[in-house]
Amino acid sequence: MRVRVRVNGAWRTAEVWPGASLLALLRDALGLCGSKNACEQGECGSCSVWLDGELVCACLVLAAQADGREVRTVEGLTTGEDLHPVQRAFVEAGAVQCGFCTPGFVVAVVDLLSRDPDPDEPRIREALSGNLCRCTGYQKILDAVRLAASKLGGSSP
């Protein structure tokens, strides 16, 4: 079946089978491999993207369900070589180990800071509770969120 999705501002069309996930559409059909494929059951958050502005796990959204809708991925955070302030904070805080979970975390942190520019610790932990890091480098990730929040100075990312 043919689906048409607005991805990071541009309308894209692809041919997929009815059981294809939005994640498969992004990675396999559109070549956007920033969103990672890991648990495939909504448990790890590696595939976090925005669908019509809501943070979702792309592995559990059918490509068919995204037809005609707006998707924003980690690739849409910046243009060119510049990093998004949240990405820069991850690098500076040493919050990246193997890096596999990082795009999902970055998306979840951008989502959090867009809703709550100055989150306290319980709020950060709750907001990131849908993302797993198997290197278990959570402390540095929390540092990165605080650093990003201070960099952004309360302005919406």
Place this chain on the structure above:
Amino acid sequence: MLRLPPFTYLAPRTLEQAVGQIGEAGPEGMLVAGGTDLYPNMKRRQFEPKVLVGLRGIRDLGRISGTPAQGLAIGACATLAQVASHPAVAEGYRALALAAGAVSTPPLRNMGTLGGNLCLDTRCNYYNQTYHWRKSIGFCMKKDGDICLVAPGSPRCWALSSTDAAPAAIALGARVRLVGAGGERVVSAADLYRDDGMRYLSKAPDEILVDVILPPADGWRSTYWKLRRRGSFDFPILGVAVALRSGPGGVIEDARIVLGAVASRPVVATRAAGLVMGQRLTADLIGRVAQAASEPAKPLDNADLTIGYRKRMARVYVERALRELAGLPYDGAPGGAR
């Protein structure tokens, strides 16, 4: 890699279309809203529908209308995140806001719906496994096999009701509106469930749950407590919803206590609730009520953590929930926090 089995996806725009499509699909069809539980289950071959009828494209199903004073109607496709953060739900129906906010993780609450959580498939350690795992152990009666692996001598399936929203909805006196080819009917949330791990809903497969109807909230206060291993993602291994209506002088005029994840359906602790009628909540009375409320909880060895612990925690969590509503000091925190 977990792949979905083949199916056809239908995206009706109206309830009438959806009713027609699910009726036409017959036993081969299933309804899907958020898909956060259905798709993982399909990947593990717990479900192998040939046709999926997606409900999220039906605009009216996502609406929340009314006020706590008049009563509230929540469309079945309102997301759990919307229910958890809606001011009218938080004000008048706190147990439901806490329960919705305790389901799974933030992204899945943006996807999963109230109706989906109410209709959530029952769960069991021998059932919620990959196809390969289940095949290796010889399958169970809930899917592909013929015996119950938790209680092999039993003629029935003991999978657990694992919805957070149902105990809260029942404690709040909610009703649900079901629409099918034969018309519509409204049943109490308690009557939506059957004590059977396989046929756990009284809703017919081709009926669509469209609304959750909450009565006026006058004088009611409520809470929901959830026990699970991790502070996120996990399904409940115990849920406790309590709703109380107090009269002058703090005398309890009406009470409902409902336990989740202790049986194949939510368990209404009627005798325990009766103990508080006409009384003021004291620490001593709360202790007795909690003991009575935990008696119907008979966990089996088919969920996380041990049976003995889950049984003991039923008393502890009812006690904490009642102490919270009584304004007495308590350990822990309501909702899904740890």
